[in-house]
Amino acid sequence: MAIQKSGRLSDSSLQLIRECGIGFQNGTGKLKAQSHTFPMEFLFLRDDDIPGYVADGIADLGIVGENVVAEKDEKVDLVYKLGFSRCRLSLAIPRNETYQGIKSLQGQRIATSYPKILANYLAQHGVEADIHEISGSVEIAPSIGLAGAICDIVSSGSTLFSNGLEEVEVVMKSEAVLVAHPHLSEGKKKILDDLLFRIRSVHNARD
Numbered sequence: 746m747a748i749q750k751s752g753r754l755s756d757s758s759l760q761l762i763r764e765c766g767i768g769f770q771n772g773t774g775k776l777k778a779q780s781h782t783f784p785m786e787f788l789f790l791r792d793d794d795i796p797g798y799v800a801d802g803i804a805d806l807g808i809v810g811e812n813v814v815a816e817k818d819e820k821v822d823l824v825y826k827l828g829f830s831r832c833r834l835s836l837a838i839p840r841n842e843t844y845q846g847i848k849s850l851q852g853q854r855i856a857t858s859y860p861k862i863l864a865n866y867l868a869q870h871g872v873e874a875d876i877h878e879i880s881g882s883v884e885i886a887p888s889i890g891l892a893g894a895i896c897d898i899v900s901s902g903s904t905l906f907s908n909g910l911e912e913v914e915v916v917m918k919s920e921a922v923l924v925a926h927p928h929l930s931e932g933k934k935k936i937l938d939d940l941l942f943r944i945r946s947v948h949n950a951r952d
């Protein structure tokens with residue numbers, strides 16, 4: 746199973762695995778760990794690489810945000826919604842500008858780290874815009890004159906607020922999901938079933 750090495754998915758992913766009774770030694774800097782209580786090995790990766798590794802079968806399973814699954818557009822099965830790291834991918838514009846619906850974005854330059862999801866969304870709404878891909882600090886793009894709007898991940902909204910931006914459209918909602926390689930062996934499917942049984946039990950116990 747591939748999980749995020751360090752970031753917003755890591756703690757909740759590790760906590761869920763431990764609550765499932767799957768124990769392993771997680772030394773700092775280790776990129777691989779074998780469970781001593783369950784037939785599973787863990788790979789610690791950057792979240793962006795997880796869909797590709799699972800599609801290629803380097804990993805059989807992965808925990809990653811739905812936003813990254815949608816953007817990477819790799820062939821993976823979405824097996825289970827895990828309910829943590831909830832956020833949304835939203836369009837935002839400078840707060841001092843008036844917004845008159847999505848057509849206001851026609852002809853604009855929009856900065857984002859999610860060019861594929863944004864392109865699909867704009868096409869569905871019949872809007873043509875200049876999508877400018879940047880890998881981080883997307884929220885400063887309007888104030889430095891790089892773009893008229895942005896499309897980025899929002900959770901509390903405080904980053905948008907402190908950059909003088911206003912959320913105008915929710916492009917997609919996202920949470921952490923369990924993804925699987927589409928063609929698992931029968932043996933691995935059984936292990937996945939056991940894992941899913943444990944995840945459901947953890948979730949039921951929490952409710």
Ligand code: PRT
Nearest residue numbers: 752753791792793810830831832898899900901902903904
């Ligand atoms: O290093 P690596 O590539 O593995 O990690 P990363 O830096 O690419 O991702 P990371 O750890 O920041 O996020 C991993 C996943 O967590 C994302 O793909 C989302 O599915 C989910 N997630 C949940 C978030 C947030 N909440 C979030 N708030 N991802 C990013 N943010 C950022 C957002 O980009 C923005 O800059 O937080 C800021 C907004 O937060 P608010 O609370 O101010 O609105």
Ligand code: ZN
Nearest residue numbers: 791792793794
């Ligand atoms: Zn990443």
